[in-house]
Amino acid sequence: xxxxxxxxxxxxxxxxxxxxxxxxxxxxxxxxxxxxxxxxxxxxxxxxxxxxxxxxxxxxxxxxxxxxxxxxxxxxxxxxxxxxxxxxxxxxxxxxxxxxxxxxxxxxxxxxxxxxxxxxxxxxxxxxxxxxxxxxxxxxxxxxxxxxxxxxxxxxxxxxxxxxxxxxxxxxxxxxxxxxxxxxxxxxxxxxxxxxxxxxxxxxxxxxxxxxxxxxxxxxxxxxxxxxxxxxxxxxxxx
Amino acid sequence: xxxxxxxxxxxxxxxxxxxxxxxxxxxxxxxxxxxxxxxxxxxxxxxxxxxxxxxxxxxxxxxxxxxxxxxxxxxxxxxxxxxxxxxxxxxxxxxxxxxxxxxxxxxxxxxxxxxxxxxxxxxxxxxxxxxxxxxxxxxxxxxxxxxxxxxxxxxxxxxxxxxxxxxxxxxxxxxxxxxxxxxxxxxxxxxxxxxxxxxxxxxxxxxxxxxxxxxxxxxxxxxxxxxxxxxxxxxxxxxxxxxxxxxxxxxxxxxxxxxxxxxxxxxxxxxxxxxxxxxxxxxxxxxxxxxxxxxxxxxxxxx
Ligand SMILES: Nc1ncnc2c1ncn2[C@@H]1O[C@H](COP(=O)(O)OP(=O)(O)OP(=O)(O)O)[C@@H](O)[C@H]1O
Ligand SMILES: [Mg+2]
Numbered sequence: 001x002x003x004x005x006x007x008x009x010x011x012x013x014x015x016x017x018x019x020x021x022x023x024x025x026x027x028x029x030x031x032x033x034x035x036x037x038x039x040x041x042x043x044x045x046x047x048x049x050x051x052x053x054x055x056x057x058x059x060x061x062x063x064x065x066x067x068x069x070x071x072x073x074x075x076x077x078x079x080x081x082x083x084x085x086x087x088x089x090x091x092x093x094x095x096x097x098x099x100x101x102x103x104x105x106x107x108x109x110x111x112x113x114x115x116x117x118x119x120x121x122x123x124x125x126x127x128x129x130x131x132x133x134x135x136x137x138x139x140x141x142x143x144x145x146x147x148x149x150x151x152x153x154x155x156x157x158x159x160x161x162x163x164x165x166x167x168x169x170x171x172x173x174x175x176x177x178x179x180x181x182x183x184x185x186x187x188x189x190x191x192x193x194x195x196x197x198x199x200x201x202x203x204x205x206x207x208x209x210x211x212x213x214x215x216x217x218x219x220x221x222x223x224x225x226x227x228x229x230x231x232x233x234x235x236x237x238x239x
Numbered sequence: 240x241x242x243x244x245x246x247x248x249x250x251x252x253x254x255x256x257x258x259x260x261x262x263x264x265x266x267x268x269x270x271x272x273x274x275x276x277x278x279x280x281x282x283x284x285x286x287x288x289x290x291x292x293x294x295x296x297x298x299x300x301x302x303x304x305x306x307x308x309x310x311x312x313x314x315x316x317x318x319x320x321x322x323x324x325x326x327x328x329x330x331x332x333x334x335x336x337x338x339x340x341x342x343x344x345x346x347x348x349x350x351x352x353x354x355x356x357x358x359x360x361x362x363x364x365x366x367x368x369x370x371x372x373x374x375x376x377x378x379x380x381x382x383x384x385x386x387x388x389x390x391x392x393x394x395x396x397x398x399x400x401x402x403x404x405x406x407x408x409x410x411x412x413x414x415x416x417x418x419x420x421x422x423x424x425x426x427x428x429x430x431x432x433x434x435x436x437x438x439x440x441x442x443x444x445x446x447x448x449x450x451x452x453x454x455x456x457x458x459x460x461x462x463x464x465x466x467x468x469x470x471x472x473x474x475x476x477x478x479x480x481x482x483x484x485x486x487x488x489x490x491x492x493x494x495x496x497x498x499x500x501x502x503x504x505x506x507x508x509x510x511x512x513x514x515x516x517x518x519x520x521x522x523x524x525x526x527x528x529x530x531x532x533x534x535x536x537x538x539x540x541x542x
Contacts, residue, residue, distance in 0.1 A: 052429060073433065074429070075431050077431075079431050083429065084429050086425070086426065090426040094418065094422060099415050104430050106416060107431040152430075155430060
């Protein structure tokens with residue numbers, strides 16, 4: 001296989017005295033969809049935040065395209081093609097939909113392309129076009145998730161990290177969102193690292209998966225094997 | 240009636256100046272939830288740099304030949320100087336405390352305020368420094384109402400600055416980034432907005448506006464003094480609180496109201512209490528509506 005586009009090597013991190021990650025190692029290869037599943041508080045979000053440099057890695061390395069990135073400032077990473085849609089979507093509530101999208105392209109200088117990309121976002125999510133002058137905070141949960149994804153796409157990511165995109169959404173919206181994720185991966189070739197509580201959903205979308213428990217990877221396998229694994233079925237698929 | 244109109248004009252002039260200062264408090268609070276107690280010192284520094292430059296131009300006779308160019312240059316250089324001063328202060332005194340408690344930064348701000356005010360005293364002396372006197376004498380008279388050229392200049396300049404600021408904050412990409420930083424710094428970083436840069440910019444803009452106000456006050460009252468930042472600083476802070484701290488439109492409105500109340504209070508109640516009215520308003524706002532006129536709730540900060 002080729003080199004991983006994103007790799008974590010024995011990453012430790014946390015919040016002051018709380019050790020949230022205790023040696024996470026994982027690899028994501030170009031073009032893959034990889035899932036991270038685990039219970040509440042296992043450290044899934046912390047893993048993504050550590051990759052993005054928001055939470056500092058205390059030990060170990062985060063390597064993106066062969067470069068150690070955990071020493072860089074977090075705001076540098078989207079310019080390299082690494083972007084996250086965080087848990088809870090974090091739309092800028094008092095900026096309009098259009099402004100939220102525009103800020104996704106904050107570092108870009110290609111004004112004409114940016115305008116085209118905003119139009120593309122409206123084609124991908126027509127509801128955002130209808131709501132473009134509305135404040136982000138007034139959107140429904142599903143619309144906010146769409147906006148969060150569209151905003152992240154404005155950074156032109158090579159690797160997209162998604163934290164619980166299905167959280168709190170109706171099944172039909174979840175289906176839409178996952179169709180889009182699939183499209184982003186297939187059509188644009190964007191690599192995706194997907195965190196989900198909904199293990200079933202995540203493993204159907206992904207080719208491989210990692211299981212996180214209390215800050216450590218306890219299992220790593222193909223999605224099909226994980227879906228068939230009795231332990232996983234018992235712990236995460238509610239059987 | 241004439242008296243009323245005269246007071247109204249004076250009130251607008253003063254209110255605009257307070258609005259300019261209040262913006263610095265409110266914008267800095269909006270992005271980092273810090274009451275920058277040193278903000279009044281940027282205003283004072285502006286008053287001094289202004290008088291130094293204008294006196295220099297006047298001494299060379301340039302004020303007579305090119306008054307507008309001299310004035311424009313003085314404003315620009317002064318605002319630039321104070322903007323850099325504020326960015327320096329931010330780097331030295333606030334940035335290292337960013338992840339500490341808010342109280343730490345607040346105390347640091349108090350320290351900076353004392354430091355800057357003393358630096359001004361030591362370098363410029365304790366006595367009033369007069370602005371070159373012959374600037375903008377005269378005005379228009381309508382019966383008993385006088386509008387001086389100086390007032391027109393100050394109000395015009397204030398409007399230009401306030402409109403420019405609104406365009407910057409609400410129409411440009413930098414302004415968007417500023418509002419985003421105020422709303423969610425982590426998310427801002429995830430879309431490549433470096434909050435330190437934006438915070439630095441916010442300090443610079445706030446101090447630039449305060450510096451312009453400093454020159455205006457110097458021109459208006461004819462002189463500056465090293466401790467001139469203190470009282471107007473607190474009044475402008477009251478204006479920012481009145482408008483809803485963190486809210487830009489609120490600060491403009493608050494400044495105007497405080498200026499009006501001060502002038503009308505002095506004119507119709509008592510001139511000796513003119514400094515008291517702003518504080519009465521501050522206390523009343525904090526008591527009855529701590530979120531101010533435009534504020535929604537205290538945690539809902541906005542730029
Ligand atoms: N800001 C924080 N300060 C202190 N502790 C935190 C913070 N954020 C997370 N933690 C702790 O770190 C651990 C891992 O949290 P994390 O948010 O990564 O879990 P998660 O797997 O994403 O959970 P969930 O599925 O509920 O989102 C938890 O024990 C949590 O309490
Ligand atoms: Mg989480």
